[in-house]
């Protein structure tokens with residue numbers, strides 16, 4: 001049912017945790033299943049210097065969030081904004097259709113965290 | 122949002138894993154979110170001697186499955202059959218309404234595993 005890449009990021013998620021002095025924080029909930037995800041950004045000169053996440057969501061949510069943090073690390077805010085949930089699922093080698101909604105958490109979390117940073121400026 | 126008991130069973134789930142020579146196995150999927158759960162029973166003299174589970178589900182599914190294994194360990198098959206998802210949620214100190222469907226995995230998994238054992242007799 002799941003690709004090797006999904007299983008790898010589920011078993012060994014990257015960038016899990018909290019950034020205490022984060023410049024932007026995004027917390028999102030999934031209306032489909034009630035799961036939540038929180039993403040923390042450390043930003044320097046318009047670039048994502050560090051990123052961490054926490055989720056209570058399912059394996060697909062863990063894997064999506066994990067690979068999404070790898071995708072946006074080092075990118076400019078505008079580049080990171082373009083990280084769609086489709087791109088996240090593709091980077092994972094695909095997700096079963098019924099689990100696509102889990103990858104939406106990653107996209108929306110990134111958007112919310114970037115907005116949070118921009119509003120604070 | 123989540124009780125201390127939920128967080129405890131999410132962070133330190135009990136009885137995670139596989140029983141290689143299981144007497145009954147139940148695998149269930151959640152139509153609501155697409156998550157799966159697998160439960161393994163070792164049965165001796167009509168009693169659940171050992172039980173383990175694996176899930177790719179969310180935090181609430183992990184916590185529900187974990188506490189359900191504690192609830193049924195040592196019980197007779199008839200007693201274990203009575204473990205409803207409501208009883209599981211209560212043992213956890215409650216679950217948010219939107220996450221009640223996750224505890225259904227535990228109830229159905231137990232039923233399927235007991236049926237699997239009975240059919241094999």
Ligand code: FES
Pocket residue numbers: 030033034035057058059060061101102105154156179
């Ligand atoms: S089922 Fe809720 S995030 Fe995947």
